[in-house]
Amino acid sequence: MSDSRNIDELSDARGKIDAVDRDLVRLLKQRMDAVESVGAYKQGHCGFVLDPKREEEVALAWADAADERGLSKFFTNRILQEILEHSRRSQEVNADAVSVETKRVGYQGAAMSYSDLAIQKLFAARGSDTQRTGYRTFACVFDALADGSVDYALVPVENSLVGGIHDVSDLILTREVTVVDEEIWPVSHCVAALPGVQPEDVRLVRSHPVALRQCRRQLELMRVDVVEVYDTAGAAVELRSEGRKDVAVICSEEAATASGLIVLRRDIADQQPNETRFLLLAVQAEHEARGVACKTTLSFAVDDRCGALAQCLMVFAQEGINLTRLESRPHPDAPWEYLFLADIEGHREDESLCAALRDIRPFVNNVRVLGTYPSRKDMRQDQAPAQISRPVPRPSAPVVRQEKTRPVSVSGVEIGSDRFTLIIGPCAVETAKQMQDAAALAKANGAHLLRGGAFKPRSSPRSFQGLGFPGLTLLRDAGHHHGLPIVTEALRPEDVPRIAAEADMIQVGARNMQNFALLSELGKTRCPILLKRGMSATVVELLQAAEYILDGGNQRVVLCERGIRTFETATRSTLDVSAVPVLKKMTDLPVIVDPSHAAGVRDLVVPLALAAAAVGADGLIVEAHPYPEEALCDKDQALTQTELAQLISGLGPVLESRGRYL
Ligand code: PEP
Numbered sequence: 146m147s148d149s150r151n152i153d154e155l156s157d158a159r160g161k162i163d164a165v166d167r168d169l170v171r172l173l174k175q176r177m178d179a180v181e182s183v184g185a186y187k188q189g190h191c192g193f194v195l196d197p198k199r200e201e202e203v204a205l206a207w208a209d210a211a212d213e214r215g216l217s218k219f220f221t222n223r224i225l226q227e228i229l230e231h232s233r234r235s236q237e238v239n240a241d242a243v244s245v246e247t248k249r250v251g252y253q254g255a256a257m258s259y260s261d262l263a264i265q266k267l268f269a270a271r272g273s274d275t276q277r278t279g280y281r282t283f284a285c286v287f288d289a290l291a292d293g294s295v296d297y298a299l300v301p302v303e304n305s306l307v308g309g310i311h312d313v314s315d316l317i318l319t320r321e322v323t324v325v326d327e328e329i330w331p332v333s334h335c336v337a338a339l340p341g342v343q344p345e346d347v348r349l350v351r352s353h354p355v356a357l358r359q360c361r362r363q364l365e366l367m368r369v370d371v372v373e374v375y376d377t378a379g380a381a382v383e384l385r386s387e388g389r390k391d392v393a394v395i396c397s398e399e400a401a402t403a404s405g406l407i408v409l410r411r412d413i414a415d416q417q418p419n420e421t422r423f424l425l426l427a428v429q430a431e432h433e434a435r436g437v438a439c440k441t442t443l444s445f446a447v448d449d450r451c452g453a454l455a456q457c458l459m460v461f462a463q464e465g466i467n468l469t470r471l472e473s474r475p476h477p478d479a480p481w482e483y484l485f486l487a488d489i490e491g492h493r494e495d496e497s498l499c500a501a502l503r504d505i506r507p508f509v510n511n512v513r514v515l516g517t518y519p520s521r522k523d524m525r526q527d528q529a530p531a532q533i534s535r536p537v538p539r540p541s542a543p544v545v546r547q548e549k550t551r552p553v554s555v556s557g558v559e560i561g562s563d564r565f566t567l568i569i570g571p572c573a574v575e576t577a578k579q580m581q582d583a584a585a586l587a588k589a590n591g592a593h594l595l596r597g598g599a600f601k602p603r604s605s606p607r608s609f610q611g612l613g614f615p616g617l618t619l620l621r622d623a624g625h626h627h628g629l630p631i632v633t634e635a636l637r638p639e640d641v642p643r644i645a646a647e648a649d650m651i652q653v654g655a656r657n658m659q660n661f662a663l664l665s666e667l668g669k670t671r672c673p674i675l676l677k678r679g680m681s682a683t684v685v686e687l688l689q690a691a692e693y694i695l696d697g698g699n700q701r702v703v704l705c706e707r708g709i710r711t712f713e714t715a716t717r718s719t720l721d722v723s724a725v726p727v728l729k730k731m732t733d734l735p736v737i738v739d740p741s742h743a744a745g746v747r748d749l750v751v752p753l754a755l756a757a758a759a760v761g762a763d764g765l766i767v768e769a770h771p772y773p774e775e776a777l778c779d780k781d782q783a784l785t786q787t788e789l790a791q792l793i794s795g796l797g798p799v800l801e802s803r804g805r806y807l
């Protein structure tokens with residue numbers, strides 16, 4: 146046969162392949178159009194995307210057809226699985242929510258790194274084009290998301306060979322981000338070098354440290370030196386411009402090709418499969434998937450006591466919730482305390498997850514839901530589909546519901562237990578001496594916590610406004626000297642981090658109960674909060690205000706009834722004693738009473754305090770002053786030694802009748 150005839154036959158065969166390929170693409174498009182119609186039907190009717198039975202039927206039909214034509218079933222099934230996964234994901238996207246806008250996505254590394262490839266896969270199914278930007282470090286990616294340079298960030302969180310990626314976990318825990326999707330990428334490492342290089346020429350291999358670790362044994366066998374660089378694809382680009390023939394890189398085949406390198410070896414990781422799991426992060430939560438298997442990412446901090454973590458995990462187990470990952474990271478603000486990052490199967494609105502989040506509250510001081518998103522793990526062909534989350538109606542009433550009170554621990558003092566809590570101290574911090582004397586008075590009368598306002602919310606701008614941070618220092622010194630944890634009020638969101646660092650409990654005053662910016666800021670701290678009822682707020686509004694703090698993550702909230710405005714002027718406010726049993730029915734948060742601000746005068750404080758104990762309050766916050774005649778604030782209602790003694794002796798029998806003690 147002549148050469149020219151050979152060439153003719155070859156181009157003939159290639160022409161056929163090209164024509165078949167065009168047909169394949171045309172048919173794929175037709176298939177995707179049909180998938181879209183099925184998707185629209187599912188959205189409108191059943192709400193569930195995944196239909197395992199139907200998928201099984203399709204797979205069987207493909208297998209039969211492959212058999213008939215003598216094609217490998219394994220080969221056709223692999224193609225089918227890709228098609229099914231893409232179809233399923235495109236049905237997840239709510240047609241109304243699809244935006245034609247190009248999305249800006251940030252990642253760590255260079256173009257064609259594994260993160261970049263994972264973004265391309267993820268967004269192909271999300272139905273939007275991407276403008277992708279690689280950054281040198283993970284912190285730069287998070288900065289870009291925070292300053293609005295990108296709409297999303299895709300970051301690797303764990304790898305099947307090397308485990309969690311701690312730098313990323315730390316950033317997720319400390320930055321304000323929401324998890325909106327995940328992607329699992331099968332990592333396939335190649336050794337790539339300049340064209341013409343033979344494997345035996347290579348003396349040095351460069352790559353990202355994680356990639357080098359994943360190929361350690363193979364690299365040892367190759368007897369080469371290794372050098373860590375910031376990124377796999379970046380290493381390929383640099384090698385190309387440098388032109389060294391004794392160097393190779395480990396990167397994806399796509400990165401090698403894009404940089405004009407050739408692949409010397411494929412699949413050189415020490416173990417297979419080598420998969421990396423990525424999370425897609427955004428600043429705002431998105432429309433959360435329904436009708437597909439979901440995962441939810443949570444962060445929580447456990448109380449520093451024996452068994453707290455085990456008890457949390459028991460709650461998840463009792464609710465039948467599967468944790469797919471649990472990682473502990475050092476708390477950035479508290480040495481030797483740990484924050485946990487957990488991925489669990491299920492939707493944040495699933496009944497079981499709502500119940501678990503409520504039931505772990507006694508064991509955690511902080512819990513945040515970072516996002517619910519479609520689970521990609523269950524898309525793998527070798528796994529049975531996970532439980533599909535079924536929509537449950539969102540409770541319209543506050544989520545806090547009737548339960549036994551769950552105590553809140555304030556530096557070792559439990560509010561809401563059988564022991565009744567006494568918080569005593571002056572309205573305002575005035576001088577070092579006043580504070581020391583007040584602390585001594587409080588301690589001598591059985592106080593568990595010391596109160597004192599450093600920032601005062603005064604009705605008149607000409608009244609004493611408090612000493613501010615220097616006052617907080619005086620309060621802290623006095624508390625420290627007398628062994629009493631301190632409670633003080635915060636007025637402005639921007640002061641919260643500093644007050645949280647110095648105080649044991651932060652009070653929200655009646656005037657600020659609906660200062661939502663302040664409540665949200667308090668939700669981010671680990672400091673227990675004393676939330677006072679607004680003077681004209683209903684108990685439901687008080688609970689809604691508490692939810693701002695709880696939803697922000699902080700689970701240590703104590704409610705306080707302090708009197709409301711009524712037509713009655715005989716007292717400063719009207720103490721709504723009924724609010725205590727009413728709240729106790731509606732919430733599991735501890736409830737204490739402030740009789741001082743309700744009474745306004747000294748001689749009414751003790752009777753109101755006893756009434757509060759009788760109706761089931763978990764404690765009292767009362768104002769007391771060592772020399773009330775000199776008080777700069779609320780002097781008429783400040784108790785002295787005389788009334789404090791009456792209070793203690795009066796409380797004894799009342800508490801006993803309720804099975805409580807001081
Ligand atoms: C206080 O406790 O000092 C105070 C100002 O209370 P309220 O916010 O309840 O008026």
Ligand code: MN
Pocket residue numbers: 572573742768778779
């Ligand atoms: Mn006061």
